[in-house]
Amino acid sequence: MSEETPVWKALNLAMDAEMSSDDSVFTLGEDVGLYGGSYRVTQDLYARYGEWRVRDTPISEGSFTGLAVGAAMAGLRPVVEIMTVNFALLALDAIINMAAKIPFMSGGQFPMPLVVRMPGGVAKQLAAQHSQRLEHTLMNAAGLRIAVPATPQDAWWQLRQAIRSNEPIVLLEHELLYFSKGRLDTDLPPPPMHRATVRRPGKDLTIISYSHMANLALKAAQRLSSEGMDIEVIDLRSLRPIDWDCCVNSVRKTHHLLVVEEDCGFAGAGAEIVATLAERCFPDLDAPARRLAGLDMPTPYNGTLETASIPTTAAIMDTVRQMLVPGEIS
């Protein structure tokens, strides 16, 4: 099968495929059952697998995520949907203190085949409590893995791989991507779950990004090609672990690095990426590495300000121009 599929549908198909092949897979969260999921990811699964495997929960993020941890310890393979990443703050004890630590604290006795799916990011005027990402928090939790699919193809395989894995994995899904379509070829073999991908090869500058911002970076790179700039775009696909080899190889080729992220730049994913690449390939850089990130403020409700608070395709293009054509710095 190879056809244009929205991300939500790719995730839905992935859930269905894993649930039909393994009875120990179940999903739970607010409105995942009868309602079919806020972003349709669990659509039709309730009718197909029944309420024990597709469980509508009370609004109790801390405990239903912890419930999944306990169920994973007892041999099930839970997939938790936290309605938005913002509510995951209430579940961080379960994710960070429990899921990420139990395999270790038990001296390796307990597997943790847990997946926590979280829609997030800045969507459309949802205001400060519904418009953030938590990668900076989660990236700091040793024992967790984090996948950040940006395409239907990646959503499809990364969710399936996450469900099959025995490690606790957080899947950060971007709310603006659910209804964006792309090619889904279910016959293609999966790349390793945490390998980065070069979405566009280039020789002048490397943009490293992930999730929704990787798509904007790609768009910016395509437009800049008409100005004679050949930009390489890396989609990380994973924030823990990070595929450093892919990043290092690219910087060694282009000698210029820009990291684009939607989250606040302060102490975020971009900080980690730039610091590590400075350690690994400082002599290869022809100019200081830069970050383009969301502003260090809660997301404003006002649409104009909201747009101004996070990177846009135009902003990415401007930053690249400044980096490659120093005379243009304003």
Next chain:
Amino acid sequence: MKRDTLLSMLHDMLLARAFEERAAQEYTRGNIAGFLHLYPGEEAVAVGVLHGAEPNDYIVSTYREHVHALVRGVPAEKVMAELFGKRDGCSGGMGGSMHLFDQERRFMGGYGIVGETYPIAIGIGYSIAMQELPEAVICFFGDGAVNQGTFHESLNMAALWKLPVLFVCENNRYQIGTEIHRHSAMTEVYKRACGYRIPSEKVNGMDVLAVHQATRSALQRIREGTGPQFLEVETYRFRGHSMSDPGSYRPNVEVQAFKDEDPVTVVLEESIPDFPTESQLEALGRDNIVHLTGHMRQQGYLEMEDVTRMKGEISKLVDKAVDFALNSPEPDMHDAWRALYCNRGQEVLI
């Protein structure tokens, strides 16, 4: 009740006391570090509850869990070695006093964050219910934990989906140093469970037989499919919250009043203890091992030679546990990385 069962319960209570007092000594000697939360005074709870459970039932515990692990059957040397942080400890030295785990015995961990045991327990309960297995989960927590949000969230879900969980509140009246009247608007904890339509009762936690009986009945109801059950077990800890806590917030008369009623000490003393008469037992009211030993003597089950022999065996067992812990090697970083990546298997990450 059979004599063997009673003897084994008495044995476990004496072991619990001896093990914990020895752990305190080893802490002062510097062999045990970190936080050490001891159980003396509360033995009747662990013993009463866990002797009522089946081997297939799961146990989820708190940071004060050494005795839960011991009574569950985790060998004393594995527990002691874990307190010492050694490789042969039941968590390989990665968990320590607050994080004892034993997968084989379904001992699903001690947790250092108050309020974490409920979601773990309902998750295991969910797994049992989904697969329709004849098993149950026993979830321990203290009175300080009933003010966490997870208490309400988890009890609600357990009741909603009729999960096979026995909630056991070890009410020792103190959340670290804050007395229950100062931390709970509703001090009768069992009544909170009634708010979620969970059958709930208060049990005298100084009476091991009462705890055992209540547990058996509750587990039986769980196995009949009626959903979660709740026990509030009233008990008392003789020591402070942890080794770093002298417990100065409690009046001496209060601690002494409970200690006076504690027959474990009496049994462990060199002289042959003078067991109380039935009427004296009645008067004591909330005693624990006095009830057990009194009952056993009444039934003709117990002679002082039994106690003496048991005491000797336990003393050797605890000595052996300490030797084992002392001689066990330190884990190295290789062990630490292996514990972290225990579940990675053959996956290719990148």
